[in-house]
């Protein structure tokens with residue numbers, strides 16, 4: 001055994017761990033909701049604080065900072081230009097989210113830059129760190145808004161009119177945050193700059209834990225979508241309206257939730273009602289209206305389609321039985337992503353044969369993959385819990401992720 005090399009490797013690991021913890025803790029404080037989790041929504045004051053953190057990280061490293069037309073943030077090592085190797089993720093969260101989904105990829109990206117500099121690597125092409133805007137769609141309902149606008153799969157006119165729960169449009173929210181919604185849209189120049197995109201992300205299941213592997217790569221993302229189901233009933237008094245006289249939208253909604261579970265189980269898919277809005281939302285009033293959002297996912301698009309058709313049919317039948325009217329509207333759909341073999345094989349080779357896993361979670365890398373070569377590196381999640389304050393990855397695995405990302409960037413940017 002080469003004692004010197006061993007000591008060197010140990011010193012690097014300790015060093016990386018210390019640097020990781022430093023950067024991580026500063027970011028983790030932004031918008032920390034404690035046991036309630038993070039509520040880091042696009043264009044809110046917390047988002048602006050996160051954006052400030054990103055700018056500061058860029059400045060500390062002497063990287064060139066830019067915000068693109070769609071609000072995505074970029075930090076460049078070397079002059080911004082075409083064919084760059086790009087890495088990063090997002091800083092926003094779901095309601096009650098964890099610290100890792102998104103931020104781990106951005107922190108790892110900056111630390112990978114540090115690691116490359118430490119290794120004395122000089123990239124032969126530009127290298128950039130990116131923070132994509134509004135990946136979760138927690139505020140305006142559509143996920144991956146920054147990458148969808150950048151690649152043109154979301155029209156700027158539609159984006160500007162998206163509304164949050166208070167009726168504030170995305171355009172108004174951007175203006176209030178000092179950003180210009182007039183410039184939104186497909187950005188050829190920004191796209192041409194991306195030679196390859198590699199997003200590091202905490203795994204959102206137990207795939208790597210089951211395989212006892214600290215890191216892996218993504219093979220595919222299941223097709224998925226969001227559908228709004230609105231049940232129109234009739235508000236009335238809870239104490240005086242006979243059961244037979246009611247048009248209670250809650251009842252067909254409840255049947256629809258059970259039908260969705262049944263359909264998903266039979267078809268090998270996933271269906272979730274995670275967001276509901278009641279009008280008028282009073283204890284002693286029969287609701288006039290229920291808006292509920294269905295999140296549907298499956299290994300293939302045909303299964304998603306079949307499941308949503310079944311759930312829609314069940315909703316119609318249940319609604320008719322209660323004198324309630326129902327509409328089901330697709331708010332966003334995302335096709336299946338199969339990450340390209342070429343980039344993935346290169347990454348797997350650099351990392352010495354790590355596992356490749358499919359996922360049911362959507363990512364900006366999935367949106368970008370339709371336009372530029374894209375890949376993902378997953379870091380082990382010991383419990384598989386995500387979109388929850390309990391989401392967690394061990395620091396040793398996070399550091400392994402940074403080292404893996406640095407090696408991948410070195411290989412992509414130098415050869």
Ligand code: GLV
Nearest residue numbers: 136360361362363
């Ligand atoms: C994003 O995290 C999603 O897949 O919902």
Ligand code: MN
Nearest residue numbers: 094101136387
């Ligand atoms: Mn997420």
Ligand code: MN
Nearest residue numbers: 101102135201
């Ligand atoms: Mn994410």
Ligand code: MN
Nearest residue numbers: 135361362363
């Ligand atoms: Mn996501």
